[in-house]
Amino acid sequence: MQSQDVAKRPAPGTAADRVVDVEQAEAALVEHYPRLVRLAYLVLPPGLGRGRRVLTAHALVQRALPRGRASAPVIPAQSTGRDGDPGYAYVRLQVVRTALEAGLPLRRRAWPKRAQLPPLLPQVWGLRLFPRSGGADELALDQLLSTLPGPARAAYVLRGLEKLPDGDVRKVLTGAGVEPDDVDEALREAETIPAARYPLLDSPEFDPCSLQARPTDLMRRRQHGKAALAAAVALGVCGALVALPGDGWAPDGAAAPPYAKNPAAEAALDPGRLLKVSPVAWKTSARTDFSVWPARGALVRDEALLRRALAVLARPGATVRVSATPDTPAGGPSGPPQLLYAGDVDNARVVILYDGLRIARYAEPKGGTAGAALDFARVDGASGAESGAIVLGRADGNVRYLTAPWVTEAGERDLTKPGAGMMGLTITDGITSPLSSPATRTGTCTTWNVLQLTDASGSHLLTDLGELVPARLTAGRPSSPKSAAGAEALKTWAPFACSLADTRGQGVRTVNVWSYTRQSLPDATGSAEWVCTRAETWRGDGTRVLAQFRTPGGLFGAAVAKAGDVPSCGPRDPHVLAGVLWKSEAGTWYLLAAGDKGTRSVRATGGVTGSADGNLLAVRARQGAKADLKGTLKDGRPVGGLH
Known part of the structure; x- marks a missing residue:
């Protein structure tokens, strides 16, 4: 297990150490920034949630530079461009150390470490940033990593992502402040996840530099804003009333309740009101779309599962992985959606809902709700x-x-x-x-x-x-x-x-x-x-x-x-017109261009000039030449070449 205290940075004192200055470390950080952020993201505890892990990973890497000159143990990086680079070894060591610190629990009688606090920078207001969702393999790996303590998770990532042998993994963990006994245990625990999953560590699922942006909970944000405004107004009124002569406070006023109930929203969260189409409705309906799909699956009567799916659909929590096809609106439906499926699929419980515009798929692990995912796809007009x-x-x-x-x-x-x-x-x-x-x-x-x-x-x-x-x-x-x-x-x-x-x-x-x-x-x-x-x-x-x-x-x-x-x-x-530079077997270069059969003529200008009646053009050209294509259709309209 990981000790509750992380040792200070190792001081120089051996001949094996190399001296690293700020410029050298900064060059390594800038060159390998995406890999370092991915390393921090994978080592950070998944319980932070995807959004906070992204921002924390960037903050830890950006704070990894030394203040002056520092020593770094010689730990090879095993990859072209990083092999033997002391600057990269130093920055990587600091990233692992602070990522492990971020996973330590806060204690009452000790000041929190900087890495344990939410990052001040980078910071994004009004948006949730998270990597693109991967497949079931990436989800399963993330769940397995979440079961490991911090040092074991770091050991697995250093083995799989950095391709370090166990001797160098041991050096990195020891340099990051993990006790020797805990290092041995971390290496053993890391072996509980198969090495065959190493390639998944390079997946876009774990890339904090390639992000999706979604709004935060707009209703909650609006409510908080109204509450803050109301509190400020109330504070001003109270101050004015206290300053008035006499009793100051008035009797009960005509105050409205803080939240008005919305019957449509309540109905959308009630699993008992889910629409379930008859299994034979499609046979007599003139429609062939999702609206006539029956509800299938062994868990269509599991109200607890359906209630969780509807609640997440309306207000996904910070730990839920939400993805959507481009321009698909998120958020809950305006009324009870239609249930298409509820059942077990591989190692997950899956619920699929349809609201006339979107398909929503809620999935949670069979062992609990940690790591739940919500995916949206737009399907309006599908038939x-x-x-x-x-x-x-x-x-x-x-x-x-x-x-x-x-x-x-x-x-x-x-x-x-x-x-x-x-x-x-x-x-x-x-x-x-x-x-x-x-x-x-x-x-x-x-x-x-x-x-x-x-x-x-x-x-x-x-x-x-x-x-x-x-x-x-x-x-x-x-x-x-x-x-x-x-x-x-x-x-x-x-x-x-x-x-x-x-x-x-x-x-x-x-x-x-x-x-x-x-x-x-x-x-x-x-x-x-x-x-x-x-x-x-x-x-x-x-x-x-x-x-x-x-x-x-x-x-x-x-x-x-x-x-x-x-x-x-x-x-x-x-209609279409396109061209290509092509080299014949004799070594001669040509510009070839072709339009569809409705093209009357084709003309090339720029680096290659030529014209031809009909929809085909072939003229000699130089290697690397660039040309603009114009065509005329049989009805006289112009057509431009695709670029």
Whole structure:
């Protein structure tokens, strides 16, 4: 266990020590600031809450500089750019020491240490800042770390994040003031968490430099502001009355109660008033959306669980991890929401609610409410295939879905291999068996697994992009896209499936791929394919258009142009023009440009000049040249090239 007192900083006194000055430590701090803040965030006790951990981590790192010249034990950092750097070793030691101090309990007869107090700076008013929420793996790791005492948590992080061997971990903990006996115990306790989870320490879940911002509890803040104003007014009135001659205080006044009851808000917090749709309502309804989903799961009658979910939905506490797709309003519903699911999913209890605008997913560990999470996704206007599935949970790189009651078959297929066929998934009470998810995958993309659902209208493809509701995939001309489950659509998607990674976490509703033309290459080696993909979001704006180019024999396409919030390649303006510098097998560089079949002419200006009738252009160019593309449509309208 960690001792209640942390030793003072080690003084120089051995030949093994190196002298570090302020400039050297500052250079290491600035260069490796994101890693140091992540280290502090992971070592700090999770009980502080995500928002306070973020600010405290930044404060501890910014206070880690020495006041003058100091000594630092030679503890190698094991990574390029930090190996053997005494400045980094010194700053890291101070970060670990103060992060451990922050986890010590306050004592009555001792002054609190600076690290135990909330940071004065940095400070943010009116906003809650926290890292992006990860998957079930990151949540499970955070819960496991919260069960360890501070030194054991630091030992695990130094092993996994800093890649230090046990001998150097021992030096850091001893230098941070942990007693030798406690260091041995910390190393043993750190081994209770598998080393296989080390890569998760680099997850965005634990990155305090890449943050989400949400407002604080607006109602509570407003109430506190009104209360402070009322107190100031009352104090002034009381002072005036005391100064008046006579009795001073008047009899009872016409004072209103401090809080007026809101029947709609009370009803929204009552689990007995949750809307539960009949299991057969969808069979006779003309609607095919979330409003006709029945309530499923083994815990739909667990009022205690439902009450907690509704309370968190209305007023999430500081320790609850809240995430939402972009521009999705947070806060409680205006009335009782509809219950879609309540049950056990892996190691969590999950409740899914729908209020006509949003899907809300509340999840808490089976062992308690510490580490609860609340996720929102906007789904207004969802119908048919767009309301075919909701993410129940993610674990070990897999995802499980709750499917619509009208789904008759589910399967998994690799979008990069159109001829590989579909692998069937079992559906039990609407829940699919686990399938591989590309949502949090890192590294080189070689596969992209998607969900295929079949209902009375046909088969549809959905992909997990890291949010509550998977995005629907379509293919074809933007004015009339079709399901991507057909054979031709699968062939079109295959070389460009990995480009979906560019749309993760953006609140995407649908992604359409359109092979708008082919172009014969100047060296007579075949023809290249030009494709545009367009991702539409639930909020309407934030669309992402990507033009891609694939040469003969290429397994994957290359993105050559990208644009956001433009009508190109969409239902309002189904036209596109893009270009790329291409090197032939003979070593000659060309500017290739292509528009869709509705393009009458193409012209290049700037670093490359040339023009051509029709929708294709190929002119010689220099390596690295830049050009502007302009086109004219057959109806006379101009069209600009995507950049």
